[in-house]
Amino acid sequence: MPLGDADAAAVAEVVRTPVPADMQPAKLRACLSCALVKAVHQFVADGCENCPNLLEPGTGDRERVMAFTTAEFSGLVAMVKPQESWVARWQRSGRLCPGCYALRIDAEIPEDVMEELRSLGTGAPAE
Amino acid sequence: MESETRPLTDPPVDGGDAPPLSPSAEQDAESNEEEEEEHSYQEDSDTGDDDDDDDDDDASSQDVSHRKRSRETSDDDDDDDASSQDVSHRKRSRETSDDDDEDEDEDDETQASKRRRRGAQFLELEAEVDEDEEDEDEEDDGHELIADRGDDRVDDEDLAAEEREALARREQRRREQALLERQQDVEDLERYVHERYGGDEVEQADGERGRWRQRHRRRGAAAAADEAEAPSEDESAAALPTSVPLATMQARGAPLSEIEQQSLLPTVHDPKLFMVKCKVGKEKQLCICLLQKAVDCARAGSPLAFTAVVAPDHLRGALYVEAQREADVRTAIQGMHLVYQRRVQLVPIKEMVDVLTVRRQRQQAKLVRGQWVRLRRGLYAGDLAQVYEVREEEAVVKLVPRVDLRALARKARYGGGDGEQVPGAGNARRGTHPRRQDRPPPRLLDKAEVTRVLGINVFGRRDPRTGEWFDEFDGDNYKFGLLYKTVPRRGLVHGTGMEAATVEELEPFQVAELAAKNSAREGDHASSDGDDDERGAAAAGTEADAPADVTALEAAPASAVLAAAAKAVTESSVGDRVAHFRKGDRVRVVGGDLRNLTGAVESVLPNGKVLLRSDAVSGDGPSSVSLVQVLAADLEKHFTEGAHVRITAGPHAGLTGMVVALERDRTTASVLADVTGEVLSVSTMLLTDSSGETSAGTAATLIAGGLYRIFDLVVLHSDPHGAGVILSSTGGTSSTSATARAAERITLLTEHGTVRTVSAAEIRGKRSSSSSSSSQQALTQALDSRNQPVRAGDAVRIVGSRHAHRERQGTVLHVFGSRLFVRVPDVMEHAGVVVCSGAEVVCLSGGAAADGGSTGWSHQTSSWSSPFASGLGGPVASSGLSGGRRDALLRQTVVVVRGPHKGLAGRVMDATDTTVRLELESSMRTITIGKDKVRRKGDASAMRSGGAYGNGDVVGGLYGPGYAAPHGIGGRTPLGGYTPQLYGRATPAAASTYGNITPSHWVPGGGVGGATPAAASTYGNFTPSHWVAGGGGRGNAVPAMYGASGAATPMHPSGLMTPAHDFGGAADVWRPMTPAVPAANREPERFNTGLPPAPPTPEPTAVPEAPAALRLWVGCQVRVRSTGDIGTVNAVHAPDQLVLQVEGAVAQQRTVSRDACEPVRPDADDALAVLAGDFAGTRGVCVNVDEDGDCMFREEGTGELRVVGVGQVGRVVKGSVVERAEYV
Incomplete structure (x- = not known):
């Protein structure tokens, strides 16, 4: 079956998908901004694909990763084609990159982290 | 719209654990209105197209x-x-x-x-x-x-x-x-x-436009328009996403607008969700695997067609794969491990949201310090707890521990190792979830109890993280009896999902809080809590205040006043309230139009109302108004002082009692418990009227659904050789249901005086104390300090000098071995039940135990072993009376009225229920004959002869032939007739005194010449005050008596020992009988039974001590095993202590334990005394000891040669001492 351009792009996108490199739930963390779930070391190495200004790739700033990600999340959604997926739409991650996302972040976000999230413009609802 | 579309108003998101896709069940659940709506909805979809x-x-x-x-x-x-x-x-x-x-x-x-x-x-x-x-x-x-x-x-x-x-x-x-x-x-x-x-559409926010684009793309028709928009879309894509992913919204405090979200509801054009079953617990893993698989397949050029996989936490064992077609799903999961391939089910559109909706309260409610929560799982599942500290992913809560110390104690591994959490509770905690009723009941940890039960001390430990002090026990932290437990926050139920706390649950927290406050106030820095007490108290304070800003429901119980809490709790839920009402309850209306109306509950209606039969008699006739429906919330239980009530719940559940006081607000009543006599403060909601019960009193005493009663003597499986008296039971109420019974905790007072709590299942059975079988008798009868048998039902006075309840009188509930369970009315604790040994009491009455028929050897031994009991004790208080409890025939002279021996008279040496052993006067033979074949010789003569005997004895100190009178004495009859006081005041010479004493008392002692001498020094040690009934003179008199043999006169005032004392001189009269004393050979048995009264007290009871020293006579020579020293027994000091005059040393007196010495074996020509066996009490001179261990000796007085085992004899000191050598 020949692939259309759009499909080819989708495939390319899928191939770049950051798949959590660890199966153990304890090692997985979710980005506080976009709920992307990866293993800690992936965040440290690659940052967050959706939020490069929050977690910049390649900095290796582990503390920052720990501050802006959380292990307190519930549910997991593997988004393969977020643009087409109703799940992604419902979760409002339709425009995010494919990957694993938390269904819900349970953590209480400390105020300073919250401030930064807002200032980065990633989540403040009023903007 | 699809035909399977279901109404959108379907609900239960938190139906949680069952994955969506259970159409039938949900169908059932739907209400009528919903059906209506569905109808219209479908109509809509039908026509709409x-x-x-x-x-x-x-x-x-x-x-x-x-x-x-x-x-x-x-x-x-x-x-x-x-x-x-x-x-x-x-x-x-x-x-x-x-x-x-x-x-x-x-x-x-x-x-x-x-x-x-x-x-x-x-x-x-x-x-x-x-x-x-x-x-x-x-x-x-x-x-x-x-x-x-x-x-x-x-x-x-x-x-x-x-x-x-x-x-x-x-x-x-x-x-x-x-x-x-x-x-x-x-x-x-x-x-x-x-x-x-x-x-306006086009100008919508960027975030929305993406979605728009998707829709249009799907439709195809709109694709072109979409392309046109694409550039702007890309621009915005360069920026960060402006819409917050749903997942993070909540966490960011940007709660989702439902209106907004509902616009995203799935439509038929969206991909569908398919449920795939998978192994429970592997959902997330599989989700990641599927993503990886998608990536790999895409890379390989054959992309999988599914768009997303959802692994929700709240739906276990299922994966939800989003794809357009089922076939896509099947392809995706093909070959995947742990995914059950067979079933791929479409999730109805309306349930799709459920898949993605995580129960919100979990995130919504923040944990606040001091908040009340419940635990979700584990040993403490459902238990109330208070948040103590909130950490990132876990919380420290304090709760009432469920620790079964007994179970812990049973664990062999429990050696006080504090490293690992091994035993009992630990196992239950980590093992499979214990069934609720199997859990130990929640109780505050009592350090003292831990020490007592486990033999280890609970030490303070500083928490390495916070530096706070805790009591460390079994690897867990405790403070003021509460367990401080770290639990994952997900393991806590709080907020609206939590069942409201009950008063009973709050009570222990209250207790602990009080303890904390007290501890802080006292500034008890000696305790391990040290400087943290203030902190603890401060914490308690803040905890009490903190919940004020939590929800109102939680705030109320947190208040320090339990009553307020109780009120709040009881008022919090009408349902709870309804549950508290039962038919027949007296209630008062406290709200609504019928305020202050009183009545009785006629029935409890399902709608939260109560049908009330009003007390008010109206003119319209009772029928019209007497029955009213009232909201349960408007009712309170109505009791008046004096009402008899049963407590239905809480720690005192099952008890009945009388209302003695009511709080002003009438929500709390003071109840005087029937059984324990305690005054309990109980919420009236927990009371129910019990006056209507068939027998409130007996009902109250029923334990374990009637298997046992209060004050029953029971034996435990775990301790078959012990026994305990049931004091109370909690938790089980009077219900007979198995679960209730399992939850029932029964409090026992063991024979050691300790209290332990067991479940009904741990009880092996009742131990009857009224058994008349002779084998049981040893256990159902003990000897008091005067060696008088004491049985259940007897009135006794506690005389043990070290006993906490000395000088109190009570009734013997049970006899267990030598231990008595005495109920003392004055004592409040343990429902007045006091444990003491037989030797610590004096029996005051024959009471119910005066059974003429039975006579076991225990009677014999007692009589044998207490030669003085009657002699001395006769006049003193009870011995005369207690004598009345022997077999009526024992020691009496009877005449055989039937059979070959008809006409012969003899003395009853032993008696069973049906037979007597008779020593015939004429032939000196002993026969066994049925009781029915003998008749007692006249009582009157016995009296007389007794009197004669007594007279002679006292006055002259001569027994002479007169002593033969005992044969005729047998005068048991008069015994009851004389009060101790009478005897005490009687002149020593009083004939009646002697008449009083059954010969049996004399025989054993008498054979050897009376037991008194031993008592000489003993008495010397005793304060006269112990002679409660006997009068002070005795104590002084007695020593004198021993000073010089025969000089019995000083004795006489106290009197009655003398005969025994002097008896030695007239021994020949008695001689024939002595060997016959049947008790003698049983005596060792008696020791084995542990019965020896061994009173720690002085007293005339010195005499009863005789049995304790039976094998070692005063004057008898003993060798101290440890040192080899040989000494002469000078006195018997305490039950087991002998005062020895050690040879070789000048005036060296030593007190040794009786067990530490042994009689000295006599050699030829040594004076000896037979210490045991048929000849016990006989003295003589050793002829020789052969290699078989037989000792031949010439009996003193008669000069006959007799042979006994060398183990049964002991060397005595020659000379004057020998003359006086007697056993005690």
Whole structure:
């Protein structure tokens, strides 16, 4: 079956998908901004694909990763084609990159982290 | 729309653990209204078809955009209007609103035209969606939507803007309303919406546009338009996503607007969700695997067609794969491990949201320090706990520990190792979930009890993280008896999902809090809590205050006043209240029109009401008004002082008692418990009237559903050689159900005086104390300090000098070995049951135990072993009386009236229930003969002869032949007739005294010449005061008696020992009988039974000590085993202590334990005394000891040669001492 351009792009996108490199739930963390779930070391190495200004790739700033990600999340959604997926739409991650996302972040976000999230413009609802 | 589409108002998001896709069940659950709605909904979808879909789609997307815009708070009036208008639609269609009448009209309208109806339905549909959302998020509460929206606004805008907007909205709504009324056609409305908002679509926020694009792309028709938009889309994509992913919204404190979200509800054009079963617990892993697989396949050029996989935490054992076709799903999961390939099920559209909806309360409710929570699982599942510390992913809660110390103690591993959490509770904790009823009951940890039960001390430990002091036990932290447990926050139930706390649950917390406060106040720095006490108290204070800003429900129980808590709790839930009422309860109406009406509960109705039979007699006749329905919430139990009540719940459940006082608010009553005599303060809600019960008193005593009663003597499985008296039971009420019984905890007082709590299952059975079988008798009868048998039912006085309840009188409940369970009315603790040994009491009455028929050897031994008991004790208090409890025939002279021996007289040496052993006077033979064949010789003569004997003895100190009188004495009859006082005051010479004493008492001692000498020094040590009934003179008199043999006179005032003392001189009279004393050979047995009274007290009881020293006579020579020293027994000091005059040393007296010495074996020509066996009491001179261990000796007095085992004899000191050598 020949692939259309759009499909080819989708495939390319899928191939770049950051798949959590660890199966153990304890090692997985979710980005506080976009709920992307990866293993800690992936965040440290690659940052967050959706939020490069929050977690910049390649900095290796582990503390920052720990501050802006959380292990307190519930549910997991593997988004393969977020643009087409109703799940992604419902979760409002339709425009995010494919990957694993938390269904819900349970953590209480400390105020300073919250401030930064807002200032980065990633989540403040009023903007 | 698809035919399987289901109404949107389906609810239960938190139906949680069962994955969606259980149509049948949900079908059942649907209510009628929902069916109606479904009907209309389907009608809609039936008629609607394509164009309708379009409309729907458009409308909803418009909705979204409008809403979005309104959120952005543009100042544009139009926008504002739009949003409010929108809202008003929704609001109107929801029946919940406070709106105008028109709304209702519209909703109620059923006769309107179909088109009109369609319009309404469109709105209704949305309304349903609203409700659906709310259901998901808030479980109930129809006003949440409004509140939420309000919250949003408060968050985003200042108040003025809000007000302005509200005004505008109201205005808009009015306009909208007018419009709606005007329009005949839903198309008008739609057109209106289009006109008004349609053009704005393109300018919608970027975040929304993406979605738009997707939709249009899916439709294909809109694809071109979409492409045109693409550049702007890319621009925004370069920036960070402006819409917050749903997942993080909540966490960011940006709660989702339901209105907004519901626009995203799945449509038929969206990919579908398919449920795939998988191994429980592997959902996330598989989710990641599928993603990886998708990536790999895409890389390999054959991309999988699914779009997403959901692994929700709240739906276990299932994966939800989102794809357009089922085949795609099958391809995706093909070959995957742990995925059950067979079943791929489509999730109905309306359930799709459920899959993604995580129960919110988990995130919603924040944990606050001091908050009340419940644990979700494990040993403490369902238990109330208070949050002590909140950490990132876990919380430290304090709760009432469920530690079974006994179970812990049984663990061999428990050696005090504090490293690992091994035993009991630990196992239960980590093992499979214990069934609730198997758990140990929650109780505050008692350090003292731990020490007592486990033999280890509970030490303070500083928490390495916080530096706070805790009591460390079994690897866990405790403080003031509460367990401080770290639990994952997910393991806590709190907020609305939590069952309200009950008074009973709060009580231990209260206790602990009090303890903390007290401890802080006292500044008890010696304790391990040290300086942390203040902290603890401060913490307690803040904890008490903190919940004030938690929800009201939780705040109330946290208050320090339990009563208030109780009130709050009981009032918090009508359901609870209803549960507390039973038929027949006396109640008073405290609210509503019928306030202050009293009555009795006739029945409890299911609707939270109670049918009340009023007390008030009205003129209309009782029938018309006597029965009223009252809300349970308006009722309280009504008791008056003096009412007899049963406590139905709580720690004292099952007890009955009398109401002695009522608090002013009448919510708490003081109940004087029937059995224990305690005054308990109990919430009236927990009381029920028990006067109607068949027998309140007996019902109260029933334990374990009637298996046992209070004060029963029971034996435990775990300790078959011990026994305990049931003091109380808790938790089980009187229910006979198995579960209730399992939960029942029974408090026992063991024979050691310790209290232990067991479950009914641990009890092996009852131990009867009224058994008459002779084998049991050893256990059902003990000897008191005077060696008188004591049995259940006897009145005794506790005389043990070290006994806590000395000088108190009570009734023997049970006899267990030598231990007595005595109920002392004055004592409050342990329901007045006191444990003491037989030797610590003096029997005051023959009481119920005066059974003439039975005579076991124990009678014999007692009589044998207490030669003085009667001699001395006769006059003193009870011995005479207790004598009455022997077998009526024992020691009596009887005449055989039947059989070959007819006509012969003899003395009863032993008696059983049916037979007697008779020593015939004529032939000196001993025969056994049935009781029915003998007849007692006249009592009167016995009396007389006894008197004669006594007289002679006392006055002259001569026994002479007169002593033969005992044969005739047998005078048991008079015994009862004489009060101790009488005897005590009687002159020593009083004939009656002697008449009183049964010969039997004399025999054993008498054979050897009376036991008194031993007592000489003994008495010397005793304070006269111990002679309670005997009079002070005795103590002084006695020593004198031993000073010089024969010089019995000083004795006489106290009297009655003398005969025994002097008896040695006249031994020959007695001689023949002595060997016959049957008790002698049983004596060792008696020791084995552990019966020896061994009173720690002095007393005339020195005599009873005789048995203790039976094998070692005063004057008898003993060798101290450890040193080899040989000494002469000088006195018997305490039960086991001998005072030895050690040879070789001048005046060296030593006190040794009797067990530490042994009699010295006599050699030829040594004076000896037979210490045991048939000849016990005989003295003589050793002839020789052969290698077989037989000792031949020449009996003193008669000069006969006798042979006994060398083990039965002991060397005695020659000379004058020998002359006086007697055993004690």
